[in-house]
C-alpha cells in the first residue's frame with residue numbers, strides 16, 4: 001500500500017491553516033515593507049517547502065504563492081512531477097554538491113546557494129550542455145561560522161569577480177542565513193551588514209552581476225529582514241506548520 005504522509009482529514013486541516021498563515025504572513029510583509037518605505041509588491045515571498053507534500057505545496061500555489069524553494073536535490077526530484085508549476089517558479093535554496101547540479105537542470109529558475117567557484121563553474125558548464133542559463137545568488141556566511149556554507153564576507157568581492165566571467169550564469173543577488181543562536185539584535189546587525197554589501201556591490205557595476213535580490217529572513221525573522229532591506233524572504237514553518245520528517 002502507498003503510504004501517505006497525511007490522512008484526507010489532515011490534508012483538509014493543513015489546507016485551512018496554510019491559508020490562514022499565508023494571510024498573516026502577507027500582512028506582516030506588507031507592514032514591514034511600508035515601514036521601510038517600500039511597496040509590499042517589491043517583496044518576494046518564497047515558500048520553503050522541504051518536507052512539505054506536493055499536495056500542500058500545490059494548495060499554497062492556488063492561494064497565490066509564486067515562488068517555492070527546495071533544499072535537497074533528491075526531494076525536489078521526487079516531488080517535481082507532482083508540482084503544478086504553471087504559475088509558480090521553483091528555486092534551489094539548500095547546500096548543493098557539484099555532482100548533483102545536473103539534476104537541477106530544467107527544474108529550477110534560480111540557485112540561491114552558490115558558495116564556491118567550483119560549484120559556480122559546474123552550474124555554468126551544465127547550462128552550456130543544456131543550452132540554457134541560470135540565475136544564481138551568492139550565499140554569504142555572514143556570521144563567519146566555521147561549519148556553515150557560504151562565502152566569507154572578506155572574500156566576497158574577489159569571489160564575484162572570479163565567477164562573473166563564467167559564460168552561463170548570472171549573479172542576481174545575495175543570500176544569507178545568520179547564525180541560529182544569534183540574539184535578535186545580533187541578527188539585525190547581520191541583516192544590516194548584508195544590506196551594505198548588497199548596496200556596495202550594486203554601485204560597483206560588475207559585468208554579469210546585478211543586485212536584484214537580497215534573500216534573507218525566515219519564519220522567525222522575516223519582518224526584521226525586510227526592515228533591514230531584504231526583498232526576498234524564505235518562509236517555511238510559519239506557512240506550512242512545523243516540519244514532519246518521514247522516517248524512512
Ligand SMILES: *Cc1c(COP(=O)(O)O)cnc(C)c1O
Pocket residue numbers: 048050071093094177218219220234235236237238
Ligand atoms: C528551511 C529553510 C528556510 C525556511 O525555514 P523556516 O524557519 O521554516 O521558515 C529558509 N531558507 C533555507 C535555506 C532553508 O533551508
